[in-house]
Amino acid sequence: MTYIKPTKKAVLSIRDIVKRFPTADHRYLTACNHVSLELHQGESLAIVGESGCGKSTLVKVIMRLHDATAGSVLYDGQDIIRFTGEEKRQNYRHMQMVFQDPAQAFNPKMKIRDIVCEPLYNFALLSKAEAENRAKELLHMVELPADFADRYAANMSGGQRQRIAIARALALNPDILICDEATSALDVSVQKKIIDLLLRIQQQTSLSIIFICHDLALVYQMCHRAAVMYLGNIVEVLPAGYLKEAKHPYTQALLRSIFPLRAKGECEVATLQGEIPSPLDLPQGCPFQERCSFCMAICRETVPELRLIGREHMVACHLLDVSEKEVKTEEIE
Numbered sequence: 001m002t003y004i005k006p007t008k009k010a011v012l013s014i015r016d017i018v019k020r021f022p023t024a025d026h027r028y029l030t031a032c033n034h035v036s037l038e039l040h041q042g043e044s045l046a047i048v049g050e051s052g053c054g055k056s057t058l059v060k061v062i063m064r065l066h067d068a069t070a071g072s073v074l075y076d077g078q079d080i081i082r083f084t085g086e087e088k089r090q091n092y093r094h095m096q097m098v099f100q101d102p103a104q105a106f107n108p109k110m111k112i113r114d115i116v117c118e119p120l121y122n123f124a125l126l127s128k129a130e131a132e133n134r135a136k137e138l139l140h141m142v143e144l145p146a147d148f149a150d151r152y153a154a155n156m157s158g159g160q161r162q163r164i165a166i167a168r169a170l171a172l173n174p175d176i177l178i179c180d181e182a183t184s185a186l187d188v189s190v191q192k193k194i195i196d197l198l199l200r201i202q203q204q205t206s207l208s209i210i211f212i213c214h215d216l217a218l219v220y221q222m223c224h225r226a227a228v229m230y231l232g233n234i235v236e237v238l239p240a241g242y243l244k245e246a247k248h249p250y251t252q253a254l255l256r257s258i259f260p261l262r263a264k265g266e267c268e269v270a271t272l273q274g275e276i277p278s279p280l281d282l283p284q285g286c287p288f289q290e291r292c293s294f295c296m297a298i299c300r301e302t303v304p305e306l307r308l309i310g311r312e313h314m315v316a317c318h319l320l321d322v323s324e325k326e327v328k329t330e331e332i333e
Contacts (some may be wrong), residue, residue: 007108010074011175011208012039012062017071019054019061019232029279031057033232033287034071036306039176042206044199045239046219048254049229052276055212058229059178062210063097064088075176093123096169102161102182106153112139113149116167123172138167142197159190163197170201178210183218195222216243216258228254230278231287234306236316247315249292286318294319 020031031054039045048057060066062073064080072079080091082238096119099105107116113135120126122230126134142163153161162182169177179198183191199222200209219226223240228251235247247254253272274291277283283290286299298318307318 009041010038010082011041012199013072013074014038014058014062015072015074017058017073018027018069019066020069021058022297023280025316027280030232030282031279032061033282035042035229035232035234037234038236039208039209039210040224042202044202044209044211044223044228044240046211046213046223047229048213048216048219048226048256050276051214052279053229054232055229056180058208059097059180059212063092063178070076078265093172094174095176095178096172096174097154097178097180098162098169098182100184102165103153103158106161108152108154110152112151112153112156112164113150116149116171117155119168119171125172129256134171138171139183140177141170141201158191159186159194161188162194166194166197166201170207173205174207176208176210178212180212182211184214186271191218198222216254219243231276231282233287233316235288235316237306237312239312242313247309247320248288248317249294249319251289253291286316293303 014035014037017032017035018030020028020030022028028310033054035054035058037045047058049055057066061068064083068081071081073081075091075094080088093225110118113131114121116135116138117126117131120134132149133202135149139146139148144163144167147162148156148160153164156164165182183194186194186240195218198209202209211219211223219240220243224240224245226240227234228246228248230234230250236246236251238246243251243255246255257272272291277287277290282299285301286292286295286304289295289299291300296318301319304316304318306314308314
């Protein structure tokens with residue numbers, strides 16, 4: 001696949017986002033725990049991790065589908081978390097989202113023409129008389145026939161519905177597109193077509209994409225950077241093309257769990273052992289300590305800080321501190 005090279009300009013800055021949900025027994029479930037990330041212009045940023053790690057909650061906080069407990073999200077120098085009313089509505093012309101199941105995101109009584117043009121109607125950017133031509137343009141952009149405008153979503157395949165969702169999301173020419181596992185329910189062949197489509201559109205428009213995904217092989221192929229989440233925490237950020245150089249034990253475990261394209265018996269798939277701690281009762285220290293075979297005393301006492309260890313490579317792990325001390329000791333000797 002061909003990439004557009006992103007700029008270093010941060011189009012979106014996520015700073016110290018915390019999201020806690022109250023429970024019936026007066027406790028709090030921590031879904032996002034002081035998450036900080038940057039999305040650059042023209043970049044595809046993947047957020048990966050096991051189910052329940054907080055990926056989808058984070059992007060829903062960005063889109064204000066959930067209100068943040070603490071932290072800020074900066075777009076164009078302004079904290080969009082603080083926006084309310086019309087200011088909030090106008091801001092989200094610049095950010096759109098594609099959901100995992102488009103069938104649940106569409107009104108089944110609306111024709112495709114009205115589905116893809118609905119954002120334009122909402123902002124009074126299109127009249128009903130202009131809808132026919134604009135719908136055809138949007139369908140052409142996602143490589144669907146113009147006569148699909150008169151169909152209903154129920155009469156279309158999963159891949160076709162996902163293309164419609166992308167067309168609707170891009171109708172307002174947003175700067176940022178968030179895809180929440182937008183390809184996970186699709187066949188592999190259809191998935192590739194959707195990814196190729198997104199990359200082509202990105203090359204043409206310098207669109208910035210946040211891509212929520214479980215498939216590390218797909219992330220390696222299509223994304224510029226990958227942020228790895230575990231139990232609501234970012235534990236590693238690195239260029240997606242260098243995933244094999246991951247340093248955090250959790251990221252390494254995710255890579256070992258991928259099924260290789262080899263004959264049976266030639267390669268073992270190592271599953272990650274242990275249970276994920278409850279987000280209602282986060283452990284003191286490193287969130288990964290209960291499942292890490294390298295756990296040390298400091299891991300049970302202190303939360304490791306996410307720090308830069310190489311070009312665009314950040315890791316939150318005490319093992320790196322130990323390795324640095326060993327290197328310095330050897331140099332002195």
